[in-house]
Amino acid sequence: MNIIIVTACLAGVAHSKMCAxxxxxxxxxxxxxxxxxIQSDSSRTGKVTPEQIEQADVVLFAYAVAIMExxxxxGKKVLKVPIEKALRNVKGTMDKLEALAxx
Amino acid sequence: MTSETHNEAIDYRAELEDLFASPFVHxxxxxxxxxxxIMISGILVMFTxxxxxxxxxxxxxxxxxxxxxxxxxVPFFGAFISYSIAGKAGLAPGFVVAYYANSNGxxxxxxxxxxxxxxxxxxxxxxxxxxxKYTEGIWGVFAPALSTGxxxxxxxxxxxxxxxxxxxxxxxxVDGIDHSQGxxxxxxxxxxxxxxxxxxxxxxxxxxMAAYASGIYIFHxxxxxxxxxxxxxxxxxxxxxxxxxxxxxxxYSRKTMxxxxxxxxxxxxxxxxxxxxxxxxxxxxxxxxxxxxxxGGFGLELSVPIMGLPSWFFVNNVPxxxxxxxxxxxxTCVVMILLRKLFPRKDFDPDDEESAFDLI
Numbered sequence: 515m516n517i518i519i520v521t522a523c524l525a526g527v528a529h530s531k532m533c534a535x536x537x538x539x540x541x542x543x544x545x546x547x548x549x550x551x552i553q554s555d556s557s558r559t560g561k562v563t564p565e566q567i568e569q570a571d572v573v574l575f576a577y578a579v580a581i582m583e584x585x586x587x588x589g590k591k592v593l594k595v596p597i598e599k600a601l602r603n604v605k606g607t608m609d610k611l612e613a614l615a616x617x
Numbered sequence: 618m619t620s621e622t623h624n625e626a627i628d629y630r631a632e633l634e635d636l637f638a639s640p641f642v643h644x645x646x647x648x649x650x651x652x653x654x655i656m657i658s659g660i661l662v663m664f665t666x667x668x669x670x671x672x673x674x675x676x677x678x679x680x681x682x683x684x685x686x687x688x689x690x691v692p693f694f695g696a697f698i699s700y701s702i703a704g705k706a707g708l709a710p711g712f713v714v715a716y717y718a719n720s721n722g723x724x725x726x727x728x729x730x731x732x733x734x735x736x737x738x739x740x741x742x743x744x745x746x747x748x749x750k751y752t753e754g755i756w757g758v759f760a761p762a763l764s765t766g767x768x769x770x771x772x773x774x775x776x777x778x779x780x781x782x783x784x785x786x787x788x789x790x791v792d793g794i795d796h797s798q799g800x801x802x803x804x805x806x807x808x809x810x811x812x813x814x815x816x817x818x819x820x821x822x823x824x825x826m827a828a829y830a831s832g833i834y835i836f837h838x839x840x841x842x843x844x845x846x847x848x849x850x851x852x853x854x855x856x857x858x859x860x861x862x863x864x865x866x867x868x869y870s871r872k873t874m875x876x877x878x879x880x881x882x883x884x885x886x887x888x889x890x891x892x893x894x895x896x897x898x899x900x901x902x903x904x905x906x907x908x909x910x911x912x913g914g915f916g917l918e919l920s921v922p923i924m925g926l927p928s929w930f931f932v933n934n935v936p937x938x939x940x941x942x943x944x945x946x947x948x949t950c951v952v953m954i955l956l957r958k959l960f961p962r963k964d965f966d967p968d969d970e971e972s973a974f975d976l977i
Contacts, residue, residue, distance in 0.1 A: 528884035
C-alpha cells in the first residue's frame with residue numbers, strides 16, 4: 515500500500531527527520547511504498563505531489579507543530595500522532611496505520 | 618473555512634473537541650515560526666561587530682537591518698499561535714494583536730495570551746456563526762476584523778496593565794539577585810534539559826523569551842550555558858571511553874562533536890539518548906544543573922538571543938561562559954561513564970553500527 519508520511523517538529527532540525535527515517539524504514543520493511551514530506555526549514559525533500567496524494571491509501575501526520583497546508587489531504591484517511599509518541603513506538607504507529615488503511 | 622462548511626449542519630460538539638484537542642501544538646507552532654527571526658538577526662548582529670574595527674558604511678547598514686528580526690519576533694509569535702488555531706484567517710489578527718500587546722506594555726506574555734484568544738475567537742466566529750450564501754463572503758472578511766478589535770480592546774482594558782506591572786516586579790527581583798540565589802536559579806534552570814530540547818525545554822524557553830522581551834538577560838545566559846552541555850558531554854564520554862559505546866554511537870559522536878560547539882542544539886544528543894534513555898538523562902541533567910549553577914552564580918548574561926558560535930560575542934563574561942560549559946560537560950561525561958561502568962547495559966554489542974540515528 516502507499517503511505518504518505520508528513521512530519522513537522524519544533525526546530526525543524528532533529529525530530530522531524532529522525533521520525534521520518536524511522537517510520538520509512540519500518541514501512542519499507544513491511545513492503546509498503548512511502549512518500550515523505552518533512553516540513554522543516556532545512557529539509558530538501560520538498561512537498562508530496564498531488565498525484566502522490568491521489569494514489570496514497572493512508573496519510574500519517576507526525577507533528578509537534580501545526581502541519582502546513584493540511585487542506586491538501588482533505589478526504590484522505592489521516593492518522594495524527596504526536597511526533598514523540600511516533601518516535602518511541604514506531605512499530606505500534608505502523609500497526610495503527612495499517613489498521614486504518616484496512617478499514 | 619471553505620464555502621461548503623457553512624452550508625452543512627454544524628456538529629458543534631465534534632468541532633469543539635477538534636478545536637481544543639491539542640492546545641500546546643499552537644504554542645509550539647508560534648515558537649517554531651518565531652525562531653527564524655531570532656536566528657537571522659542573531660547571525661547578522663554578529664557581523665555588526667566588524668564596525669568596531671573598520672567603519673565602512675556597509676557595517677553601519679548591517680547594524681540597521683540586523684535588529685529588524687528582533688523587533689518583530691513577538692508579533693510573529695502571536696501571529697502563528699493564531700494561525701495554528703484558525704488557519705489562514707487567524708494569521709493577520711494574531712499579528713495585529715501581538716504587535717499591539719508588544720508595543721503597549723504586556724510584551725511577550727500579552728502576545729501569548731492575545732494570540733490564543735484571537736485565534737479561538739476567529740475560528741469560533743467563522744465556524745459557529747451560521748451564514749447563508751449572501752452573507753458568507755462579507756462575514757469571512759468581517760469576522761477576523763471583529764475578533765481582532767475585541768481582543769485588542771480586552772488587552773487595552775484588562776490584560777496590559779497587570780502583565781506590565783508583573784514584568785516590572787520580576788525585573789526588580791532579578792536585579793536584586795545575589796550569587797547564591799543566582800546559582801540556585803541556574804541549577805533549577807538546568808533541570809530543563811531533562812527532555813533534550815522537547816516540550817519541557819521549550820516551556821523554559823517561553824519564560825526566557827518573555828524575560829528577554831522585558832529586558833532581562835540572565836535567563837538567556839543560563840540557557841546558552843546549559844544548551845550544549847548534553848551533546849558535548851555525551852559525545853566526550855563516547856570518545857574518552859569507547860568500550861562503553863557501540864560503533865554506531867562512536868561514529869556519530871566523532872562527527873557531531875565539532876557541530877555541538879558551532880550550532881547549539883540540545884537535540885544533537887538525541888541519537889545517543891534513544892538507545893539508553895535513563896542513564897543519558899541522569900548524566901545530562903547532572904551536567905546541566907552544574908553548568909546552570911556556575912553561570913547563575915557568576916551572573917552570566919546574553920544580550921542577543923542567539924545560540925551556538927555567535928553567542929560568544931554577546932555574553933557579558935566569556936571566561937564564565939567557557940567555565941560553565943566545560944564544567945557541565947565534564948560532569949555529564951564522568952557521570953555517564955560511571956553509570957555505564959557500574960550498571961552495564963543489557964544486550965550490549967560494541968560492534969553494532971546501526972544503533973545511532975543519523976541526523977547529519
